[in-house]
């Protein structure tokens with residue numbers, strides 16, 4: 388794939404954390420262990436690190452993270468000023484890590500995603516891939532609701548023309564080159580899974596098993612999930628707007644036919660009570676109009692947010708080692 392041989396990469400694991408106090412120490416241990424083994428095997432550089440991103444946790448997560456980073460230089464902590472959500476948290480981590488790493492892998496804090504798949508990610512990177520997507524083998528660890536809504540959602544996304552990779556959920560390797568390219572994308576409505584495949588670059592897929600959450604419970608509330616799903620659709624596709632036009636056209640043809648029929652009836656002096664027809668037509672048109680306004684409003688809202696050019700995250704503190712605490716609220720906003 389690439390003309391030049393790759394050298395052993397400095398790998399950064401970016402781990403978003405939101406209220407993960409139950410699992411974070413175990414995660415640090417497992418992820419740290421894996422990085423050490425990979426470094427010993429000569430598969431990654433000695434300067435590789437785990438970079439936790441605290442996404443405005445309200446529990447003891449940040450305290451525990453600082454404790455972990457103070458004990459061991461393998462760990463670093465980027466702490467955001469508030470809860471910006473999973474997508475912004477990974478973006479903050481990736482954009483910080485790309486300054487020090489050759490490759491970055493994003494992985495959840497709950498150890499659901501099999502860390503042993505890292506070897507395959509690295510092989511693919513060494514073979515020249517700039518982006519490697521982790522794709523889960525099956526969804527038996529998910530409940531019925533999540534499983535069926537996820538399947539339906541991926542279908543809908545493909546139908547709307549988005550390039551999302553089915554069953555890929557932000558467990559992903561990106562090279563420095565790909566991350567530098569990603570930094571050029573300034574959109575506020577972030578849906579990384581849809582955005583990254585549109586960038587191009589040689590990419591690959593690695594399959595992994597999903598386990599049950601190690602501890603704690605899912606931090607993706609239903610409303611966070613719905614928001615992500617909506618962002619996924621409206622930030623990647625304008626097809627819903629086109630569907631409105633098609634719908635409008637169909638309704639127009641239908642009303643035209645209905646008008647002709649009513650006129651003919653009137654000319655013939657044929658008077659029907661017509662309550663049902665009138666009701667159905669006005670309800671239908673009213674409903675379609677409101678729905679269409681809603682969809683258009685969704686896009687207008689997105690445009691409004693985009694025009695503000697607000698920072699997508701604000702880094703409060705960045706901790707490497709015990710001695711070395713940087714407070715660069717101003718410098719490192721994106």
Ligand code: UDP
Nearest residue numbers: 403404405442472473476495496605606607
């Ligand atoms: N997360 C985050 N900010 C949020 C919600 C979640 O950084 O507002 C993190 C969370 O700590 C975890 C990852 O995103 O590391 C995935 O969340 P979770 O495991 O709760 O989602 P699920 O696996 O249930 O989809």
Ligand code: MG
Nearest residue numbers: 495497499600
């Ligand atoms: Mg999870």
